[in-house]
Amino acid sequence: MASSHPGAPPHDHGPVATADLLDHAEAHCRARGLQFTPLRRRIFAELATAGKPLGAYDLVERLGQEKRMAPISVYRGLDFLIEAGLIHRIATRNTYLPCHHEHGTDETTVFLVCSTCGGVDELASSDVARGLDGTAAAVGFRPRSRAVELEGECSTCRDGHGA
Amino acid sequence: MASSHPGAPPHDHGPVATADLLDHAEAHCRARGLQFTPLRRRIFAELATAGKPLGAYDLVERLGQEKRMAPISVYRGLDFLIEAGLIHRIATRNTYLPCHHEHGTDETTVFLVCSTCGGVDELASSDVARGLDGTAAAVGFRPRSRAVELEGECSTCRDGHGA
DNA sequence: GCTTGCCATGCTACTTTGTTACACAAGCCG
DNA sequence: CGGCTTGTGTAACAAAGTAGCATGGCAAGC
Numbered sequence: 470m471a472s473s474h475p476g477a478p479p480h481d482h483g484p485v486a487t488a489d490l491l492d493h494a495e496a497h498c499r500a501r502g503l504q505f506t507p508l509r510r511r512i513f514a515e516l517a518t519a520g521k522p523l524g525a526y527d528l529v530e531r532l533g534q535e536k537r538m539a540p541i542s543v544y545r546g547l548d549f550l551i552e553a554g555l556i557h558r559i560a561t562r563n564t565y566l567p568c569h570h571e572h573g574t575d576e577t578t579v580f581l582v583c584s585t586c587g588g589v590d591e592l593a594s595s596d597v598a599r600g601l602d603g604t605a606a607a608v609g610f611r612p613r614s615r616a617v618e619l620e621g622e623c624s625t626c627r628d629g630h631g632a
Numbered sequence: 633m634a635s636s637h638p639g640a641p642p643h644d645h646g647p648v649a650t651a652d653l654l655d656h657a658e659a660h661c662r663a664r665g666l667q668f669t670p671l672r673r674r675i676f677a678e679l680a681t682a683g684k685p686l687g688a689y690d691l692v693e694r695l696g697q698e699k700r701m702a703p704i705s706v707y708r709g710l711d712f713l714i715e716a717g718l719i720h721r722i723a724t725r726n727t728y729l730p731c732h733h734e735h736g737t738d739e740t741t742v743f744l745v746c747s748t749c750g751g752v753d754e755l756a757s758s759d760v761a762r763g764l765d766g767t768a769a770a771v772g773f774r775p776r777s778r779a780v781e782l783e784g785e786c787s788t789c790r791d792g793h794g795a
Numbered sequence: 796g797c798t799t800g801c802c803a804t805g806c807t808a809c810t811t812t813g814t815t816a817c818a819c820a821a822g823c824c825g
Numbered sequence: 826c827g828g829c830t831t832g833t834g835t836a837a838c839a840a841a842g843t844a845g846c847a848t849g850g851c852a853a854g855c
Binding site for chain 1: 774780782787
Binding site: 667671701702704705708709712 | 802
């Protein structure tokens with residue numbers, strides 16, 4: 470998985486190196502007049518380097534070197550980054566991970582959560598988007614945000630078993 | 633929404649009355665050799681009559697008439713009911729609601745969560761199932777369970793605003 | 796009849812996850 | 826300057842979920 474198996478990703482979404490992600494995040498914020506402050510940068514960088522999704526309290530521990538950081542600070546940073554579209558939250562796991570796409574409005578992001586290794590892969594699908602929009606429209610529902618998370622086993626872990 | 637706007641559902645999935653749901657649940661368990669015990673029945677009945685999704689601690693309060701019930705008991709009941717396919721958990725909200733469908737394996741259940749009224753509608757879509765399976769298969773991922781939750785505004789709440 | 800084991804439930808305490816309320820500092824703008 | 830907004834800090838708290846162990850019912854087997 471791109472975000473959790475840096476050594477052997479079954480596919481690649483493009484540049485995922487930490488530095489690239491940071492540069493991109495900074496440019497993204499500048500372009501929108503958003504402040505990519507030191508705290509927010511640290512949170513984002515931690516997620517980018519982790520190689521796997523982290524919980525909010527993982528970040529609390531990692532960021533509070535000397536004195537433990539207050540959870541609320543981390544949550545505020547996470548909220549900003551989510552709002553800015555720079556990270557995603559995995560609702561089924563209460564974890565966060567950096568975004569690897571530019572998301573179009575005609576696509577739905579699908580998260581593949583591996584129950585064995587805990588890694589999360591992020592895909593975009595316009596097929597799914599169409600299906601969801603059609604389903605929602607049929608009952609007059611206007612979606613604002615979507616959480617599409619599949620739990621199962623990723624190809625890497627499955628190969629590991631058999632072979 | 634069927635499960636949260638009993639008075640004016642935009643569509644109907646069939647019988648949703650509490651008694652019917654309870655009968656169905658009981659039959660469902662009997663057919664599978666599962667025990668629909670008093671505790672499990674009470675939890676299920678509470679969810680069925682609530683008319684909206686409930687949190688685990690809502691149930692703790694509602695079920696503990698005299699002495700407060702232990703959370704773990706509720707969680708065990710919820711786990712059983714989920715396992716049995718009788719209720720669903722809404723991951724983005726940490727709430728639970730009774731299932732209104734028989735779920736086929738070729739369909740994906742989609743939850744429409746209204747951010748205004750908190751109601752949840754439950755739909756099944758084979759289009760979405762196809763899209764998700766295709767997306768997952770493309771990267772060798774074998775899904776075991778799916779959480780598809782859209783947050784937005786339901787037709788009832790939207791009409792209320794405009795009119 | 797008694798024991799053994801399984802299942803469901805109960806109890807206490809605990810961890811993890813997320814929030815409320817308030818204070819303070821920096822920058823912008825009249 | 827004084828008031829405003831934005832971002833961060835601190836302390837306490839609420840909500841959600843779990844661990845570990847004890848109890849009681851029931852059926853199988855000696």
